[in-house]
Amino acid sequence: MPAVPADPTVIHPMPGQPRVVLLKPLVTSPLIEVGEYSYYDDPDDATAFETRNVLYHYGPEKLVIGKFCALGTGVRFIMNGANHRMDGPSTFPFPIMGGSWAEHMDLITGLPVRGDTVVGNDVWFGHGVTVMPGVRIGHGAVIASGSVVVDDVPDYGIAGGNPARLIRRRYDDADVARLLELAWWDWPAEHITEHIRTIMSGSVGALRVAAP
Numbered sequence: 499m500p501a502v503p504a505d506p507t508v509i510h511p512m513p514g515q516p517r518v519v520l521l522k523p524l525v526t527s528p529l530i531e532v533g534e535y536s537y538y539d540d541p542d543d544a545t546a547f548e549t550r551n552v553l554y555h556y557g558p559e560k561l562v563i564g565k566f567c568a569l570g571t572g573v574r575f576i577m578n579g580a581n582h583r584m585d586g587p588s589t590f591p592f593p594i595m596g597g598s599w600a601e602h603m604d605l606i607t608g609l610p611v612r613g614d615t616v617v618g619n620d621v622w623f624g625h626g627v628t629v630m631p632g633v634r635i636g637h638g639a640v641i642a643s644g645s646v647v648v649d650d651v652p653d654y655g656i657a658g659g660n661p662a663r664l665i666r667r668r669y670d671d672a673d674v675a676r677l678l679e680l681a682w683w684d685w686p687a688e689h690i691t692e693h694i695r696t697i698m699s700g701s702v703g704a705l706r707v708a709a710p
Contacts (some may be wrong), residue, residue, distance in 0.1 A: 501688070501691040501692055502691070503687035503688060503690065503691045504535070504687075506520065506522065506523075506534040506535055506687075507520075507522075507523050508520060508523065509523050509524050509545070511537065516544070517539055517540055517541045517544055518537055518538075518539050518544065519537060519538055519544040519545055519547065520534075520535065520536070520537050521536050521537060521538055521547060521563065521569075522534055522535075522536065524545060524547060524548075525547070525548055526548065527548055527552075527555070529555060529557050529558070529559070529560050529561065530548065530552060530555075530560065530561045530562075530563075531560060531561070531562045531563070532562075532563045532567075533563065533564045533565030533566070533567070533619065533683075534565050534566075535565055535566045536563050536564065536565060536566060536567035536568075536569070537567075537568060537569065538551070538569040538573070539568075539569065539570060539571055540571045540572070541571065551569075551572075551573060551574050551575065552574075552575045552577065553574060553575065553576055553577060553580065554576060554577045554578070554579035554580035555575075555577040555579060556577070556578075556579035557579075559577060559578050559611055559612075559613055559614050559615070559631070559632070560614045560615070561575050561577065561614070561615050562614055562615070562616045562617065563617040563621075564617055564618045564619035564620070564621065564637070564683065565619045565620070565683045565684075566619055566620045566683050567617060567619070567620065567621045567622070567623070568621075568622045568623065569623045570623055570624050570625040570626070570627070570643065571625050571626070572625055572626040572627075573623045573625075573626070573627045573628075573629070574627070574628050574629070575615055575629045576628060576629065576630050576631055577615065577631055578609075578611040578612060578613075578631045578632070580631065581609045581610075581611070581631070582609075583605060583606075583609065591606055592605075593605055593606050594606060611631070611632070612631045612632020612633075613632045614632070615629060615631060615632060615633055615634075616633075616634045616635070617629075617634075617635045618635060618636045618637035618638070618639065618653065619637045619638075619681075619683040620637055620638045620682075620683055621635055621636075621637070621638070621639045621640070621641070622639075622640045622641070623641045624640075624641060624642050624643030624644070624645070625643040625644070626643055626644045627641045627642075627643065627644070627645050627646075627647065628645070628646045628647065629641075629647045630646065630647060630648045633647050633648070633649065633650060633651075634650045634651075635647065635650070635651045636650075636651055636652045636653030636654065636655060637653045637654070637677075637678060637681075637683075638653055638654040638668060638674075638677065639651045639652070639653065639654060639655050639656070639657065640655075640656045640657070640668070641657055641658070641662065642656070642657065642658030642659070642662075642665075643658075644658075644660070645657060645658045645659055645660060645662040646659075646660040646661055646662060647661075647662045648661040648662065649661070649662070651664065652664065652667070653674050653677075653678060654667055654668040654669050654674050654677065655667055655668070656668060669702065673702045676702050676706065677702060677705070680702075680705055680706060680709055682697055682705060682709075685709070685710055686710065689710045693705075693708040696708045
């Protein structure tokens with residue numbers, strides 16, 4: 499009997515576990531892009547990810563999350579809409595309160611932005627991670643629980659703390675280059691299915707041998 503890949507189109511991939519959702523079939527915002535099999539885990543309401551976990555997202559910047567990412571409970575992405583002016587005496591956003599104050603909306607819309615927030619493939623976020631606007635997190639990275647990510651994280655880096663700092667790399671530069679070249683997350687689902695054990699616990703060399 500042939501091995502059958504998991505279904506990337508279901509919202510709840512684990513029967514009896516509503517706390518786990520696949521994000522790609524869940525999200526509806528055109529400003530959020532998520533790759534297949536990336537999931538979020540939350541015992542309260544995982545299906546509210548777009549409103550509870552992606553904050554101040556008024557656009558036009560995007561949140562882009564790759565394939566096969568694991569997001570622990572309470573992971574939050576702070577988007578550029580959270581910015582306040584800091585070049586005058588007050589940081590209060592008067593124009594959003596309405597009335598004639600709204601005539602000064604240019605003071606809000608003219609704020610500098612850091613651009614899209616981009617997460618690579620196969621990234622693991624621990625419990626309660628906060629990602630600040632415009633951050634880029636590389637493929638295969640691991641972000642420790644409770645971290646506040648304010649700067650970019652390299653491919654296969656392990657980062658932690660507040661503000662998060664690079665703790666170490668999971669592989670040396672040569673192996674990182676090989677892993678990026680292999681890009682197992684782009685293999686056909688059927689081929690991934692045949693080589694799950696190598697992808698999860700094999701060496702870089704074994705992964706190369708398994709490549710299609």
